[in-house]
Amino acid sequence: MDHVDHILIVDDDREIRELVGNYLKKNGLRTTVAADGRQMRAFLETTPVDLIVLDIMMPGDDGLLLCRELRAGKHKATPVLMLTARSDETDRIIGLEMGADDYLVKPFAARELLARINSVLRRTRMLPPNLIVTESGRLLGFGRWKLDTSARHLLDENGTLVALSGAEYRLLRVFLDHPQRVLNRDQLLNLTQGRDADLFDRSIDLLVSRLRQRLLDDAREPAYIKTVRSEGYVFSLPVEILGATQ
Amino acid sequence: MKPFLRWPRTLGSRLSLIFLAGLVLAQALSFGAQSYERYQSAKSAMLGNLETDVSTSIAILERLPANERESWLPRLERHNYRYLLNEGVPGIPMQADEVPIAVPSLKEAIGRDYLLTFSDIPGPRKHFQAHLKLRDGSPLTLDVTPSVMPMSPWLPFVLLGQLLLMLGCAWLAVRIAVRPLTRLAHAVENLDPNTHGVHLDEAGPTEVAHAAAAFNAMQARIATYLKERMQLLAAISHDLQTPITRMKLRAEFMDDSTEKEKLWQDLSEIEHLVREGVAYARSVHGATEANCRIDLDAFLDSLVFDYQDTGQAVELIGKNGGLIDTRPHALRRVLVNLVDNALKFAGSAQIVITTRENRRLSILVLDRGPGIAQAELEEVLKPFYRVESSRNRSTGGTGLGLAIAQQLATAMGGTLTLSNRDGGGLCAELELDASLN
Numbered sequence: 001m002d003h004v005d006h007i008l009i010v011d012d013d014r015e016i017r018e019l020v021g022n023y024l025k026k027n028g029l030r031t032t033v034a035a036d037g038r039q040m041r042a043f044l045e046t047t048p049v050d051l052i053v054l055d056i057m058m059p060g061d062d063g064l065l066l067c068r069e070l071r072a073g074k075h076k077a078t079p080v081l082m083l084t085a086r087s088d089e090t091d092r093i094i095g096l097e098m099g100a101d102d103y104l105v106k107p108f109a110a111r112e113l114l115a116r117i118n119s120v121l122r123r124t125r126m127l128p129p130n131l132i133v134t135e136s137g138r139l140l141g142f143g144r145w146k147l148d149t150s151a152r153h154l155l156d157e158n159g160t161l162v163a164l165s166g167a168e169y170r171l172l173r174v175f176l177d178h179p180q181r182v183l184n185r186d187q188l189l190n191l192t193q194g195r196d197a198d199l200f201d202r203s204i205d206l207l208v209s210r211l212r213q214r215l216l217d218d219a220r221e222p223a224y225i226k227t228v229r230s231e232g233y234v235f236s237l238p239v240e241i242l243g244a245t246q
Numbered sequence: 247m248k249p250f251l252r253w254p255r256t257l258g259s260r261l262s263l264i265f266l267a268g269l270v271l272a273q274a275l276s277f278g279a280q281s282y283e284r285y286q287s288a289k290s291a292m293l294g295n296l297e298t299d300v301s302t303s304i305a306i307l308e309r310l311p312a313n314e315r316e317s318w319l320p321r322l323e324r325h326n327y328r329y330l331l332n333e334g335v336p337g338i339p340m341q342a343d344e345v346p347i348a349v350p351s352l353k354e355a356i357g358r359d360y361l362l363t364f365s366d367i368p369g370p371r372k373h374f375q376a377h378l379k380l381r382d383g384s385p386l387t388l389d390v391t392p393s394v395m396p397m398s399p400w401l402p403f404v405l406l407g408q409l410l411l412m413l414g415c416a417w418l419a420v421r422i423a424v425r426p427l428t429r430l431a432h433a434v435e436n437l438d439p440n441t442h443g444v445h446l447d448e449a450g451p452t453e454v455a456h457a458a459a460a461f462n463a464m465q466a467r468i469a470t471y472l473k474e475r476m477q478l479l480a481a482i483s484h485d486l487q488t489p490i491t492r493m494k495l496r497a498e499f500m501d502d503s504t505e506k507e508k509l510w511q512d513l514s515e516i517e518h519l520v521r522e523g524v525a526y527a528r529s530v531h532g533a534t535e536a537n538c539r540i541d542l543d544a545f546l547d548s549l550v551f552d553y554q555d556t557g558q559a560v561e562l563i564g565k566n567g568g569l570i571d572t573r574p575h576a577l578r579r580v581l582v583n584l585v586d587n588a589l590k591f592a593g594s595a596q597i598v599i600t601t602r603e604n605r606r607l608s609i610l611v612l613d614r615g616p617g618i619a620q621a622e623l624e625e626v627l628k629p630f631y632r633v634e635s636s637r638n639r640s641t642g643g644t645g646l647g648l649a650i651a652q653q654l655a656t657a658m659g660g661t662l663t664l665s666n667r668d669g670g671g672l673c674a675e676l677e678l679d680a681s682l683n
Contacts, residue, residue, distance in 0.1 A: 013488055019495035026499075085487050107491035107517050110498040153574075160569055161540040163578075165551035210551065214544060 005121060006030040006047070010040045010066070011055040011083065020053065023110040024117070037061035037069075044075060051117055054100070055083045067100055079120045083108070123191060139242035140176050142235075143224060145215060146242060147176060154214065167192060168211050171204075175225060175235035184232035208233055258424045265416035273408060289347065296327075296348060297355040300388070303329065304356055308380055327390040334375040334387035337365035346392050352376055426454040430461060437465060476527040483523035490517050522646040525579070526629060529653040535573040542566045545574065546597060546609075549581060559594035560585055566599050570607060572678060576654040580662070583651040584611040584674045591615035592671060607678045614671040623664045627652040651676075 007029050011017040014035070021031040032049070034040040036058060043049075052070070056063035067080050082103040101120050104113060139155075140147045146155045152169045154162040164172065170192040174183065185204045192207065208225055211217075217224045226236045254260055303322040307315055307329065319329050327348075340349075349364060356362065360378040367373050373391040380386050433446055446458040494513050500506040546562050553560035581597070588595035592615030600608045618626055618633055625631050629649035648664075651674075655662040660678040667673045 013492070015492050016488070016495065019492065019499075023495065023498060085484060106487045107494050107513075110495050156541075159539065161538045161545075161574060163540065163545040163548040163574065165548035165555065167551065167555050168548065214548075 004028070004030045005050040005117075006032070007051050007053060007117060008032050008034060008040065008043065008049040009053045010034045010036070010058075010063070011053075012036060012058040013055075016055075020110065020113065024114065027114055029117070037066045040066065048075075049078060051079045051081060051121060053081050053083060053113070053117070057085050079124050081113075081116060081120055140239055141242045142176065142179070142237045142239045143215075147172065149173070162214060164214060165210075167207055168214060171207050171211055175233070176239050179235045179237065179239045182228050182231050182234045188232065204233075257427070258420050261420045261423060262416050265419060266412065269412040269416065270409070273412065277405070293348065293351040297351050299324065300327075300352060301355045304360075304378075304380075304386070307386065312382065312384060326393045327388060330375075330387040330389055331384065332387060333385045334365070334377055334389065335367055337367040337375060340364040340366050340374065346374060346390070348390055348392060349374075349376075352388070352390075422451075426450060426457065430457055433461060437468075479523050480527040483520040483527070486516070486520045490520065519644045519646075522644040522650065526646045526650050526653070529576075529579075529650045529657070535575055537571050538574055539569050539571050540574050540577075542568055542570050542599070542607075545577070546581075546599065549578065549585075550597060553585065553589075558589055560589070560597065561595075562597045562599075564599040566601060566607070568601075570678065573658055576658050577678075580651045580654050580658075580676060581609065581611065583647040584676070587647055587674075588613035588615065588672065609676045609678070611674040611676075612667065612671060614667075614669075617666040617670060617672045618664060620666065623666075626664065627662065 007024055009017045009020050017033040021033045024031045054063045079101040082100040084103055085106045102116055144157050174191045188204045212219055215224050226234050228234050322329055363377045365375055376388040378386050446461050448455050448458045497509050543565055550560050550562045585595045592613035596612045598610040622633055627648050630645040632645040652662045663675050665673050
């Protein structure tokens with residue numbers, strides 16, 4: 001029998017957690033609900049889950065605190081999807097810094113939540129295991145560049161901010177999470193398109209060439225992203241974690 | 247009819263004028279009174295002298311033998327009168343209403359003993375003569391030249407000095423009185439509750455200190471009201487998010503129908519309004535984001551790619567090739583709002599970047615939509631204002647998108663201006679004072 005993914009929903013609003021639970025159940029997932037951090041901890045003691053949906057704004061221990069706790073404990077590999085009440089940048093940044101895998105802004109549509117859950121699950125499963133664990137909210141250094149993974153932009157050696165489009169960021173992030181490893185087009189396409197279902201079908205080759213431009217990488221003799229004939233692409237430089245964002 | 251002399255416009259010149267006129271008048275009055283008093287006392291002293299002197303002189307002449315009188319005349323002569331031993335020169339009989347002040351004194355001195363006749367002698371130096379006959383019958387004429395009271399040569403300089411002193415004092419007083427007022431007006435002019443206001447120095451004279459304190463209090467009050475208003479807006483918007491989330495979730499359990507569709511649409515509309523409300527509250531209240539140096543071309547490129555990746559017709563024209571110092575999130579939000587607006591009304595948008603001659607940077611968001619009526623171009627930048635065509639449901643719109651863009655543009659030290667393009671469509675120009683290098 002197929003494995004049925006078990007989702008734990010932590011939200012202080014009873015109606016929301018039950019509605020979400022019912023919706024996900026209707027769509028073939030196993031769900032458990034928890035009203036606060038205490039219930040969450042109690043449940044996780046006995047049962048491992050595949051993904052946790054965590055509300056940020058909760059009385060008592062809030063979502064950020066719980067997320068940090070999860071990341072520090074034995075559940076650090078369990079994906080976390082944050083629900084935030086504000087579309088504000090700071091919330092997103094903080095959420096990702098605390099180690100959430102994705103976030104969704106309230107009010108959200110249930111089908112969007114379902115899509116995000118599936119995307120996060122797929123991402124964590126189909127990825128070849130990370131060679132390095134890149135905690136979110138850190139600076140990743142490679143060559144002359146640094147990638148700020150919370151604000152999602154590049155910084156050059158002078159500290160100048162170079163913006164990335166959403167697709168560019170996701171592609172670069174996939175490369176940086178799997179440096180010096182050949183990734184084929186299918187893998188790249190899946191990983192970069194996972195989040196936004198309505199994303200246009202850009203070919204990976206176009207995206208790679210855009211990213212090379214952004215990195216000021218010479219397309220004929222690329223230093224960062226090398227083409228592997230008939231296989232795909234490889235990020236050829238080592239990546240180092242530079243610590244928290246200033 | 248226009249008056250020839252106009253009341254000056256500035257408070258400073260008015261005050262100076264009043265001060266100066268008052269001081270000059272007071273000075274003139276006291277000077278006049280003083281010189282009159284001096285004149286009076288000098289006159290009575292002089293006339294007293296005249297009486298004794300003249301009666302003594304006449305008595306001497308009377309007692310001298312007729313042939314010796316001539317030699318005594320120079321000794322009896324005074325500064326402004328002398329004696330002549332003849333009938334004098336013929337003159338005009340003296341008018342009764344123009345009697346010199348010396349005449350009554352002369353009458354007083356010798357009028358009882360001699361018959362006096364007076365005559366005016368016209369000429370360049372007007373003077374008069376008194377004629378009488380001594381006891382031996384020989385004529386004697388007293389030639390009197392009334393003189394103006396002598397004035398010290400240094401007096402005009404002293405007066406001039408006083409005038410200058412008054413001018414200086416008036417200028418100083420007016421400056422002291424008007425400067426705090428100018429400072430206050432300047433502060434009120436620059437009053438912007440969104441930024442940290444200018445705190446007026448509450449020192450100086452009591453009234454000035456009072457006004458400054460009142461101004462500071464008013465400024466603080468306005469800031470508090472604004473903050474409260476924004477907090478209210480943010481709180482309402484924020485608290486609406488939970489019920490909207492519930493409703494959206496519930497709607498998703500409904501069977502597919504037009505009712506569900508409509509409910510969903512309404513909810514999305516409310517949700518949008520709530521989000522924009524929070525965003526507006528933040529844009530007004532907070533200028534918290536720090537400046538960063540950004541690569542402008544990469545920034546605009548990524549923005550446009552994000553649109554293109556979701557199938558939207560947005561293109562970027564022109565390159566800047568420079569770095570600018572600005573707030574990236576605010577800039578992104580402004581441009582996203584402008585582009586969204588263009589997409590809503592025209593279906594496509596162009597972003598054009600140009601650098602002005604004075605190193606000011608100008609980013610244009612252009613569309614070929616219906617544009618905005620000239621009279622409404624300013625209005626649409628105000629919160630909750632919507633052009634008539636955007637009030638209907640199909641286009642929706644919260645009336646906050648452009649207001650947010652405008653607020654953020656101002657917070658970034660730039661300006662946002664809307665204009666209609668030749669050939670139709672709207673041009674939104676964001677001008678930034680970003681230092682390029």
